Amino acid sequence: MEKLVIQGGKPLYGEVRISGAKNAALPLIAATLLAPGTHILHNVPDLRDTRTILKLLENLGITWQRRDTTLMIDSTHLTFSEASYDLVKTMRASVLVLGPLLARLGRAKVSLPGGCAIGARPINFHITGFEKLGVTCRLENGYVDAEIEGRMQGNVIYFDIPSVTGTENLLMAAVLAKGKTVIKNAAREPEIGNLIDMLTGMGAEIQGRGTDRLDIYGVDRLSTAECAIIPDRIEAGTYLIAVGATGGEATITGCNPAHLPSLLEKLRATGMEIKETEDTIFVSADRRNGNGQLRSVDIKTMPYPGYPTDLQAQFMALMTLSSGVCVINETIFENRFMHVGELQRMGADIRTNGHTAVITGKGANGLCGAPVMATDLRASSSLVIAGLAASGRTEISRIYHLERGYEQMVEKLSRLGAEVWKEQE
Ligand code: EPU
Numbered sequence: 001m002e003k004l005v006i007q008g009g010k011p012l013y014g015e016v017r018i019s020g021a022k023n024a025a026l027p028l029i030a031a032t033l034l035a036p037g038t039h040i041l042h043n044v045p046d047l048r049d050t051r052t053i054l055k056l057l058e059n060l061g062i063t064w065q066r067r068d069t070t071l072m073i074d075s076t077h078l079t080f081s082e083a084s085y086d087l088v089k090t091m092r093a094s095v096l097v098l099g100p101l102l103a104r105l106g107r108a109k110v111s112l113p114g115g116c117a118i119g120a121r122p123i124n125f126h127i128t129g130f131e132k133l134g135v136t137c138r139l140e141n142g143y144v145d146a147e148i149e150g151r152m153q154g155n156v157i158y159f160d161i162p163s164v165t166g167t168e169n170l171l172m173a174a175v176l177a178k179g180k181t182v183i184k185n186a187a188r189e190p191e192i193g194n195l196i197d198m199l200t201g202m203g204a205e206i207q208g209r210g211t212d213r214l215d216i217y218g219v220d221r222l223s224t225a226e227c228a229i230i231p232d233r234i235e236a237g238t239y240l241i242a243v244g245a246t247g248g249e250a251t252i253t254g255c256n257p258a259h260l261p262s263l264l265e266k267l268r269a270t271g272m273e274i275k276e277t278e279d280t281i282f283v284s285a286d287r288r289n290g291n292g293q294l295r296s297v298d299i300k301t302m303p304y305p306g307y308p309t310d311l312q313a314q315f316m317a318l319m320t321l322s323s324g325v326c327v328i329n330e331t332i333f334e335n336r337f338m339h340v341g342e343l344q345r346m347g348a349d350i351r352t353n354g355h356t357a358v359i360t361g362k363g364a365n366g367l368c369g370a371p372v373m374a375t376d377l378r379a380s381s382s383l384v385i386a387g388l389a390a391s392g393r394t395e396i397s398r399i400y401h402l403e404r405g406y407e408q409m410v411e412k413l414s415r416l417g418a419e420v421w422k423e424q425e
Contacts, residue, residue, distance in 0.1 A: 004396040004410070006387035007419035008369055011248035011286070014416045018236045018255040019045040019407040020069065020229035023310075024191040026093045027168040028198050028229060029053050032073040033062070033100035034172060035202055037224035041071045044229055048404040052091045056083055060097070078104060085111040085142060091404070095123055096165055099172035102135055102146055109145045117376040119333035125166040129157045133170075133177055154179035154218055162187035162212065162303045168195055175204035177218040186214045189304040190230055190259045198227040231279075233259040235406060237311045238381045240283050243416070244272045244294065245318050245389040247364060249284040250416060257281050262299075262307040266315065270294045270322065287364065296324035296361050301332050313339045313382035320348035321389055322361030330355045339379035342372040346386050346394070369394040374401045381406065388418055397425055 020043035030053065032039040044050060046066070054064055054071075061079035065072045081101050088094040088111035101108035113123065127137045127144060133152035138145045154177045157170055167187040172195075174181035186192070188210060196209045202225045205217040236255040243250045244267060257264060257276035264281070268274050271294055273284040285294065296319060301309040309332040319326050320343055330336045337357060340350050346367045349360040369392035374380035380401045387394030396402075399422070402409060413420050 001397070001425045002399055002422045003425045004384065004399045004402070005421055005423050006369070006384065006394045006396070008387050008390040008392060008394055010388070010417055010419060011246045012243045012250055012388065012413070012416040012418060013248050015251045015253055016239050016412050016416055017253045018231045018239070021045070021191060021194070021232035021234070022047055022049055022405045023164070023234070024194040025050050025229045026053050027096050027165070027172070027191065027195045028227060029057065029071070029073065030096040030100055031172055031195060031198055032075045032225065033057070033060070033078060033097060034103055034176065035222040035224055036076040036078070038072055038074045039224045040226040041073065042228040043069050044071045045069070045232065045407045047407055048400065049091050049093065052087060053094065056087050056094055056097060059084070059087070081105050081107045081109060083110040088113050092121060093165060095126060096169055098126065098130070098144070098146060099169035102130065102148060102152065103173050103176035106148045106150070107146070109143050111143050112139065117338060118336045121333070123166070125159050125163045126169045129166065129170040130173060132157050133173055133181065152177035154181040154216070156182045156184065159183070159185040164189050164191065167192055167214070171195060171199065171206070171214065171216065174216040174218060175199050175206070175222065179218055181216045181218065183214040183216070184212070186212050187303055188212055190233065190256070194230045198225050201225050201227055230259070231255045234308065234310045234378070236260060236281065237263045237308070238314050238385070238406070239412070240267060240281060241311070241314045241318050242385045242388055242413070243283045244270065244285040245321055245385045247285050247287040248416070249286040252281045252283065253279065255279060255281060261305050263311055266297050266299055266307065269297045270318070293364065294318065294322040294361070296322040296326035296359070298327045300329040303332070309333060309336060310378050312336060313378045314385055316340070316350070316357065316359060317343060317382040317385040319359040319361055320350065320386065321364055321366050323363060325358065325360050328357045328359065338375040339382045342379070342383055343386055345370045345372055346390055348386070365391065368392055371395045371397070374398040377401050377405045384409070388413070388420070
């Protein structure tokens with residue numbers, strides 16, 4: 001196993017280009033199952049998770065080729081309808097094949113993902129939604145075995161909580177159902193807009209893009225798609241926070257600032273300078289300009305356009321370096337404070353009570369390097385940020401978590417002047 005070593009305390013300067021979004025690539029790759037033929041996806045990040053979903057598609061009989069960031073997926077021969085535990089346990093988003101398999105084959109057997117490091121994360125909304133469309137779902141031996149005779153029938157589906165992959169799964173099912181489906185309290189994340197654009201390009205009829213009500217008018221068949229994956233807003237946010245934490249100055253390119261409304265406001269409130277164009281964000285916390293003392297700012301994670309849970313751990317790392325006290329409230333996942341204990345090992349002052357963390361900033365030089373352990377993807381990136389800002393050497397073990405969602409992180413950070421490398425444990 002590899003670990004990441006960081007010799008911290010160096011401000012990040014320069015430019016970093018953002019990759020395509022993991023959480024958009026996964027549903028768009030799954031959506032290629034909906035229509036036979038060759039689909040073309042651009043700006044696809046090469047990550048452990050995108051490789052996992054492509055492996056899953058291969059197991060279903062699908063072939064694919066990659067040329068740089070473009071994927072050509074030929075889904076003509078869809079011969080199998082089962083996603084095994086081996087794959088699903090490594091990536092929960094594997095459940096995204098349920099909707100397209102049901103729409104195209106009328107059958108899907110997918111392992112239940114089980115709990116994960118950040119919470120229980122059930123898929124009951126997905127299953128109830130499919131049942132509303134007429135599907136029979138049996139839960140047996142750790143699998144959901146779903147089946148429908150003929151086509152699904154449109155219906156009204158209401159989510160208790162807006163679910164991102166739940167909305168995506170049901171969208172992919174409903175586009176080929178008979179009649180109209182309405183998804184109420186749908187998630188509004190930009191990745192869903194990306195999926196709607198792809199489905200519309202394939203011939204689907206969907207109204208309400210960007211809102212919490214989606215009206216889907218089922219069509220008889222779809223055609224192949226050519227679509228570009230949107231920039232990864234969580235990767236962009238992670239680099240913005242990393243630059244701020246180290247007291248540096250950089251331009252984030254190839255991103256979409258409009259997808260980061262809450263983070264940019266929060267970063268401005270800390271005193272960081274943020275300037276946006278259509279596809280770049282300039283960030284400065286340069287201590288040479290006297291901008292280095294960060295103010296403490298509270299956050300509460302919420303569904304989009306609220307503050308994203310996927311940037312909570314990184315913001316907490318930033319707040320350990322601020323000059324006051326702040327409260328972070330995690331409302332999406334019940335166990336998403338796994339990074340707290342590791343940040344404390346680096347000298348952070350954090351107290352938690354249930355879903356709330358109180359962080360007393362220790363100033364720009366408040367952290368020191370330590371051996372720490374990555375526990376999930378975003379917790380890992382918060383440790384990277386802490387390590388970059390800390391004095392001395394930080395060693396982060398279990399970095400396979402990072403490789404699930406950050407493309408070429410070591411190379412990108414090195415180009416910004418960080419001293420960071422991988423070593424065998
Ligand atoms: N929920 C249920 N039942 C369901 C579905 C969701 O109770 O059937 C609950 C969840 O337990 C959670 C809330 O609803 O409390 C929202 O979960 P959601 O379904 O939106 O999460 P997800 O679709 O499983 C996606 C991202 C996550 C991101 C969340 C929230 C993908 C592939 N994953 O997960 O990304 O944290 O939305 O924004 O899109 C990551 O990239 O590191 C990551 C974890």
